[in-house]
Amino acid sequence: MATVLETSRPTLRVPTTPFKNEPLTDFSNVENARHMRAALSKVRAELGREYDMVIGNRLIKTKEKIKSLNPARPSEIVGVFQNADREHVEPAVRAAAEAFESWKRTTVEQRASLLHVTASILRERKFEFSAWMVYEVGKNWAEADADLAETIDFAEFYAREALRLARAETPAQLPGERDTLMYSTLGVCAVIPPWNFPCAIMAGMTMAAIVCGNTVVVKPSHDSPTIAMKFFEALQEAGLPDGVVNFCPGSGPSFGSGLVEHPLTRFIAFTGSKEVGLDINQRAAVPRPGQKWIKRTILEMGGKDSIIVDADANLDAAVEGVAQSAFGFQGQKCSACSRAIVDEKIYDVFLERLKERVSKIKVGEPAENNPMGPVISEKAMKTILNYIEAGKKEGRLIHGGGPAKEAGEGYFIQPTVIADVAPTARIAQEEIFGPVLAVIKSRNFDHALEIANNTEFGLTGAVYSTSREKLERARTDFHAGNLYFNRKCTGAMVGAHPFGGFNMSGTDSKAGGPDYLLLFTQAKSVAEKIGDVASGSKK
Numbered sequence: 001m002a003t004v005l006e007t008s009r010p011t012l013r014v015p016t017t018p019f020k021n022e023p024l025t026d027f028s029n030v031e032n033a034r035h036m037r038a039a040l041s042k043v044r045a046e047l048g049r050e051y052d053m054v055i056g057n058r059l060i061k062t063k064e065k066i067k068s069l070n071p072a073r074p075s076e077i078v079g080v081f082q083n084a085d086r087e088h089v090e091p092a093v094r095a096a097a098e099a100f101e102s103w104k105r106t107t108v109e110q111r112a113s114l115l116h117v118t119a120s121i122l123r124e125r126k127f128e129f130s131a132w133m134v135y136e137v138g139k140n141w142a143e144a145d146a147d148l149a150e151t152i153d154f155a156e157f158y159a160r161e162a163l164r165l166a167r168a169e170t171p172a173q174l175p176g177e178r179d180t181l182m183y184s185t186l187g188v189c190a191v192i193p194p195w196n197f198p199c200a201i202m203a204g205m206t207m208a209a210i211v212c213g214n215t216v217v218v219k220p221s222h223d224s225p226t227i228a229m230k231f232f233e234a235l236q237e238a239g240l241p242d243g244v245v246n247f248c249p250g251s252g253p254s255f256g257s258g259l260v261e262h263p264l265t266r267f268i269a270f271t272g273s274k275e276v277g278l279d280i281n282q283r284a285a286v287p288r289p290g291q292k293w294i295k296r297t298i299l300e301m302g303g304k305d306s307i308i309v310d311a312d313a314n315l316d317a318a319v320e321g322v323a324q325s326a327f328g329f330q331g332q333k334c335s336a337c338s339r340a341i342v343d344e345k346i347y348d349v350f351l352e353r354l355k356e357r358v359s360k361i362k363v364g365e366p367a368e369n370n371p372m373g374p375v376i377s378e379k380a381m382k383t384i385l386n387y388i389e390a391g392k393k394e395g396r397l398i399h400g401g402g403p404a405k406e407a408g409e410g411y412f413i414q415p416t417v418i419a420d421v422a423p424t425a426r427i428a429q430e431e432i433f434g435p436v437l438a439v440i441k442s443r444n445f446d447h448a449l450e451i452a453n454n455t456e457f458g459l460t461g462a463v464y465s466t467s468r469e470k471l472e473r474a475r476t477d478f479h480a481g482n483l484y485f486n487r488k489c490t491g492a493m494v495g496a497h498p499f500g501g502f503n504m505s506g507t508d509s510k511a512g513g514p515d516y517l518l519l520f521t522q523a524k525s526v527a528e529k530i531g532d533v534a535s536g537s538k539k
């Protein structure tokens with residue numbers, strides 16, 4: 001492993017071209033499908049391996065292990081991991097704090113180069129990384145490929161953003177002074193990601209922190225430590241020095257909250273549920289003995305996202321957009337559409353067409369690239385099935401309604417549509433995080449907007465309408481961090497759609513946007529009187 005001072009690779013590879021999104025892979029292309037099958041076989045042969053915890057330059061084993069399982073075949077172990085506990089918080093944060101002393105002195109070019117090189121490593125191994133996500137979280141090929149493409153986008157985008165911030169200028173110069181503004185480092189960042197974008201979100205938060213000169217303790221989700229380890233290995237291969245990122249899979253309530261509370265933790269980058277986000281917010285607010293700062297929290301949380309289908313909408317496009325947004329990756333996206341708010345004038349015909357469209361969604365093995373795979377775990381399956389049972393009482397079951405047993409031994413659930421749901425019903429208000437769509441009838445566009453804004457969340461939303469006036473009304477009145485017109489409400493792209501939510505959906509950090517890295521830095525203003533150095537004055 002490299003030390004911090006060895007990071008200046010012989011040639012820095014700093015990005016010089018403008019940012020461009022990584023193209024998605026077309027799996028209808030025979031060659032690409034062949035590569036994907038080959039990657040799946042290669043990765044299958046590596047399933048079940050044990051991986052160490054990595055703190056500084058130490059490889060650590062614990063007695064207790066975490067087993068990451070394939071949700072499509074829970075008898076299959078994807079990887080075995082060490083279980084970081086309270087006792088590992090101190091060494092992990094110390095290692096990050098020690099590495100910070102030298103990492104903060106590296107140049108922005110060195111750090112941007114690390115991300116740029118990491119992006120090329122990921123690009124070379126795209127199929128392999130996607131295959132790991134197929135096995136570990138049950139993504140189909142296209143969903144896994146999109147996750148990896150977003151990871152590459154974050155690497156390339158944040159590398160360029162860090163360079164841009166380093167060239168920031170003050171808006172004004174006082175006569176006789178040289179006034180500068182610099183975005184300096186913060187310190188140790190606790191990165192706590194979810195499992196549903198197991199590569200992109202975990203890697204995005206980690207890379208944003210390190211490219212700004214901070215160091216990281218990353219605690220991947222219990223459900224997706226393997227892909228996090230593969231990303232960590234790619235960082236190491238790109239020249240990551242010891243201690244700059246410390247890889248600590250462990251439990252949220254013990255290791256995760258210990259990390260949040262440690263006095264040397266300077267800030268926390270979290271993405272996950274509302275409940276955990278709020279808990280982190282509270283814990284981080286309490287100053288601990290020896291703590292010198294107010295901890296910063298970047299918290300991106302849950303959603304209950306709506307698509308409004310207006311009476312004048314293009315129905316085919318709306319049906320397709322709702323189906324894709326509701327059931328892509330089994331509805332396990334914070335941006336997933338879980339409420340379709342449909343104008344009463346087209347309600348019946350919309351439902352009929354939606355039912356027809358959803359009945360074509362095949363549920364099965366993600367490794368065989370079925371459109372819908374399993375949900376993440378047995379616990380998630382139980383929760384979702386409970387919501388479906390509650391939903392059957394709160395509305396009219398149109399499609400699905402239970403486990404998809406024919407799909408295999410895994411955690412498969414039928415795509416479920418429940419109509420005639422009241423805007424205040426439980427399934428219209430609470431995040432289910434599974435393949436369950438509530439359809440709600442609206443009297444008119446004003447009523448639709450009122451329903452769309454009636455939850456505590458505010459993450460994504462979409463409107464299907466051909467009326468310019470209505471779209472403009474939604475632009476100001478639909479309260480969501482990411483709003484889409486005449487397209488689905490999932491699939492935010494780095495650069496084009498900076499991502500983050502309002503209200504209980506989070507702190508609106510706008511990952512993949514021009515403001516994101518500001519959250520990983522602190523601005524310092526330096527004013528120097530011109531002439532005094534040349535005249536020898538030290539004042």
Ligand code: NAD
Pocket residue numbers: 192193194195196197201219220221222250251252253254255256257260271272273274276277279280300301302303333334335431433459499500501505506
């Ligand atoms: P989760 O909140 O259960 O877990 C997220 C992370 O927090 C995990 O690493 C977990 O181990 C850790 N954790 C759990 N308890 C903790 C504690 N007490 N202290 C510190 N860490 C703790 O969420 P999940 O099930 O992994 O992910 C699904 C959730 O994430 C959904 O609510 C979804 O909407 C949300 N999400 C939001 C976004 C966004 O950008 N807003 C993106 C993806 C997912």
